[in-house]
Amino acid sequence: MIQQWLLIIGLAISTYISRLIGLEAMARIKASPLVELYFRYIPASMITALIVVQIMSPENGHTYISIPVLIASIVGILTMLKSKSLLLSLVTGILSGMGVRYFL
Numbered sequence: 001m002i003q004q005w006l007l008i009i010g011l012a013i014s015t016y017i018s019r020l021i022g023l024e025a026m027a028r029i030k031a032s033p034l035v036e037l038y039f040r041y042i043p044a045s046m047i048t049a050l051i052v053v054q055i056m057s058p059e060n061g062h063t064y065i066s067i068p069v070l071i072a073s074i075v076g077i078l079t080m081l082k083s084k085s086l087l088l089s090l091v092t093g094i095l096s097g098m099g100v101r102y103f104l
Helices: 002-028 033-042 040-055 065-081 086-103
Strands: 058-061 062-065
Touching: 033 040, 033 062, 033 086, 040 058
Parallel strands: none
Antiparallel strands: 058 062
């Protein structure tokens, strides 16, 4: 058990140090507008990739669409577009996903 905690602590420290080095390097370098535009789209693309992996899950060589995750994602997106509230969209997405899983 102690080895697992040491591993977690070691990984946390190495992650913190690598982020700190990256922040220090980026603070001293003036990026071109093209690079800044590229970095602006990274968070949206990572979130999209994480969501698509959850919706489309491979199994036995075939790709299946998870209906509960798809419905929860659509409800969350629609709530976000309508209300502009992250918390409300998360709650409605989670509750709709749980509801679909319960009734399917």
